[in-house]
Amino acid sequence: MVDVGEARTAPVGRRAREVCARGTRLYDAARTVLEDHTRALEAVRSALAPLRDELVAKELESIPVARLKDATEGRLRLAAVEAAGLTTVRSVYEAGRFQLRQIPGVGAQTADQALAAAGQIARAVEETVSVRIDVDRPEPRTTALVVALHRLVEAGPELRRAVDTAAQLDGALRELLPAARPATGRLRLALAGRRRKEAALEATARLSELVADAAAKGTPLQLAQASTDLLRGPASDIEAWVDFELRSAEYYSQLAEVSEHRTDEAAAEGFLPSEVARRVHAQPLDDTHRRVSLRGYQSFGARFALAQRRVVLGDEMGLGKTVQAIAALAHLAAQGQTHFLVVSPASVLINWTREIRSRSTLRAVPVHGPDRQDAYAEWRERGGVALTTFDLLHTLPAPEGTAAGSRATGGTALDGAACGMLVVDEAHYVKNPDTRRARSIAAWTRACDRVLFLTGTPMENRVEEFRTLVRYLQPDLVPEIHDSHAVAGPHVFRRSVAPAYLRRNQQDVLTELPALLQTDEWEEFSAADQDAYRTAVAEGNFMAMRRAAYADPEKSAKLQRLGELVAEAAANGLKVVVFSYFRDVLAAVQQSLDEDTFGPISGGVPAARRQRLVDDFTAADGHAVLLAQIEAGGVGLNLQAASVVVLCEPQVKPTLEHQAVARAHRMGQVRPVQVHRLLATDSVDERLLRILENKDRLFDAYARRSDTADATPDAVDISDATIARRIVEEEQRRLAVEKAD
Known part of the structure; x- marks a missing residue:
């Protein structure tokens, strides 16, 4: 809030008009982006609707009309409806009130109850069906969907940031511009009442700051680029299909976001207790240094790593643990952290290097091979994400300090810098604490405040291994981990170890994604x-x-x-x-x-x-x-x-x-x-x-x-x-x- 003293120094007359003119242009640009984005979303939804309706209709066709009784707790009488040949929920859902009323023995109440029950089932089915795009069997409707999605995918993750910026500007400028208008003329300001005059001066000062800040951040260019991306002519069918084959995951990610397909929330959150889930949801996730959109469960996983600080991410193979780790590193980089370390088997080191460079703006520094000491020294000096292997970690200088002692600086001391996060991929490699690789990892985990272990091996089946991993991360939790929790089932086990462990299975979270x-x-x-x-x-x-x-x-x-x-x-x-x-x-x-x-x-x-x-x-x-x-x-x-x-x-x-x-x-x-x-x-x-x-x-x-x-x-x-x-x-x-x- 700008106080009255500052407001008195706000531009008046010609200067105020210039500020308002710049604010109006910024407002128009923001509104244009929002409107263009809405049209792009509607194009996807319009293309999606017939495909989804067909899937819903097929599902309803397989449900016998008797299921309508379940939705009304047995109160609905359906003998006359079935006798008229309406034997499936689909036939009732598509019949309509007038057609049902024409059936002998079906009154207004029965017709309304039957339609309401059919609608309830149809809505439940709609939440579960998933549209899949078959690249080997393109047909006009799926082609229309791929073409509509192409515009959003081609715009890239920068579009989401531009839309978020536009929405913030829309809300702020919608209030500031009318409030500042009296300050655009000295006579108009003089004729305004005292309260309106002070409000106009304050709004003009705030508007001047907002416009200047937007210019400094390059916001006008960002909005102009977003509009250009959204207004490009539609891709040809072949171009869209080719692009879909090259990066289908990004298309499905956009489709999931546009369609607002809801997975089982408890499953997507790894069946965490509500207090842990609330803490994770409250954790912000900055995408400034990220070049890829996250699916809902992936965003939750990155937030979990940040909110809980020292954890095991144990998602089933194929769910994108690497991307979630990169998202957490990118967030910390946006918060000012400069040094990160990833330790992995040698077989996946090059994949980590490629993923970091393609999915973020972070600097990947491979620390292996004959020049590893020079690379490590360069990383300590310049920062970035150092990537090394389990077998080479012990050859690098040991970290200084402890996690408790490093919290004041945000991480491990590295010649005055700080290691913002240690990521250990295939963490089950250090299940034996007596090995050299395990001792090296232990030294780093003691020194780092934030540690993320990744493993696709289900810890529910290996409780003793899990205790070993947790000793590196949250030793106080080890006495709470009992074999009986695993015997009781995976959900019970995950809830019992929630502060340190998150795992999701494909069948729980990939319902809206490609097979x-x-x-x-x-x-x-x-x-x-x-x-x-x-x-x-x-x-x-x-x-x-x-x-x-x-x-x-x-x-x-x-x-x-x-x-x-x-x-x-x-x-x-x-x-x-x-x-x-x-x-x-x-x-x-x-x-x-x-x-x-x-x-x-x-x-x-x-x-x-x-x-x-x-x-x-x-x-x-x-x-x-x-x-x-x-x-x-x-x-x-x-x-x-x-x-x-x-x-x-x-x-x-x-x-x-x-x-x-x-x-x-x-x-x-x-x-x-x-x-x-x-x-x-x-x-x-x-x-x-x-x-x-x-x-x-x-x-x-x-x-x-x-x-x-x-x-x-x-x-x-x-x-x-x-x-x-x-x-x-x-x-x-x-x-x-x-x-x-």
Whole structure:
């Protein structure tokens, strides 16, 4: 509030008119953004409505009319309605009052009660149905929805910030502009009463501050960019579908936000006690340094990490624990923190680096390899997110101080800086406190005020492991953790350990999301991988280049990551199918996994034998692994028992990947399917993806898509020889340059 003394110094006359004019322009810009955004949202809702109505109608068609009695506690008499042929809730819901009244024996009260009960059921169904977009079967209605969503997705996360800014300006300027108007003329101000005069001067002073602050923050440009993004002409059908395939998760995130689809709130909050949930909801989450929108449960997870300070985030694999951790780091960066540390297995370090750089404005600093000490020193000096591995952490200088002593500065002392948060990925790696890696983690957790452990392994099944993890974080909670809580069920266990543990399952929170979750697992070649790869490149052997990452199974970075994915799937009771183009790669996979596997299914296996392998895999109780050559297992077999698919290498023909994934992601699949593609940086994998993800190539594939094309991969794929020759030549030039250097 501006006091009267300050108000007397407010601009009057010409200066006030200039301030009001600038305020009016800002107000008009804010209103324009809000109106354009509303129109964009309405376009999505209009496209969504017929798809959702159809799903609701189908569901109501399957519900017998007798269910209307349940909604009225048995008071409704339906014999006459059923006799008239209205045997489902849908038939009653669509009949209307007039048609029902025409049925002999149905009075006004019965008709009204039946319609009210049908409407109640329809609303309940509408909250549960989920519209899914099938990229392989585009039709006019889903195309309209994808095109409408494209405008919002293309605008990016900056649009949400612009809309929030516009809403704040709209509320403030709506009051300030009329109140300041008397100050725009000296005569008008003189004729105003004392109270109106003081209010006008105060409003003008506040308006001047608001306009100046907006200019300093670049708000006019932000609003102009948002309007430009929202007013772009609609994308072509092909452009929208191609973009959807490249970033479908962002489309579904927008769809969930626009449709306001409600998941089970208690499940989305991990069945936390109400007092903990309230504290989490009260925690703000600044998105200034974040480049990705969060789904509701992900926002809650990031807030939980911030509000509870030292916790385990144990979401089931595929729910985006990394994104939630990055959101928490981005918030702390906006609050002034400059240094963060992420510790992970070596197999996911490159993924963390890529995710931080693509999903935030934070600076990622890999601290590994021969130059790790220099990188660590640079991080201590300049800040950012340092990324290192469990096995290298002990080689870095130990942190100073304790968590209690560091709270005054916000974290661990690092040459005068502070470590704002320690993130430990795959935290079950430190379940044995006697190991060197565990001791290193313990030293850092004692020194850091904020610590976030990530693990996809359900702690309910490993209570003693969980006690170990909690000892690092909240030791006072350990005596409260009893085996009996886990025996009583997962919900009871989670409530008992709520201050330190949050876990959500896919089936609870992914009802509005795609049934297909794709993750690229980037790895760096091991020394053995690199030697095999260089030899293959020198020989110009494209196929050997593609499988060089598996040349030495005991030292293969890809196989190490595959083992971790399989282990996590096993912990969650999920079935896995592993695809590769190469038989020898599947043999290496089979050799590396510490468990019995089904298969491999290959071209030399008779069809009847293939089906028996699939049947045995499907009938296996709980977790199981099936190995399949992608050209043999990717066609003609139904693998919907699998909810995790691992692709050992990218395919030259994208349709091979699509067909293979479709074996699991199909009718009858009751869980979201996770697809993990194993990729090596600075290799044939990266070059191949650059070619295959080129939008011109995808445009061509979509434009020529037909039943024939779907049935024949060659119909939409450019020459294998062309791709191979191009990549071999590129890699020979690159490695020759590196060798010369």
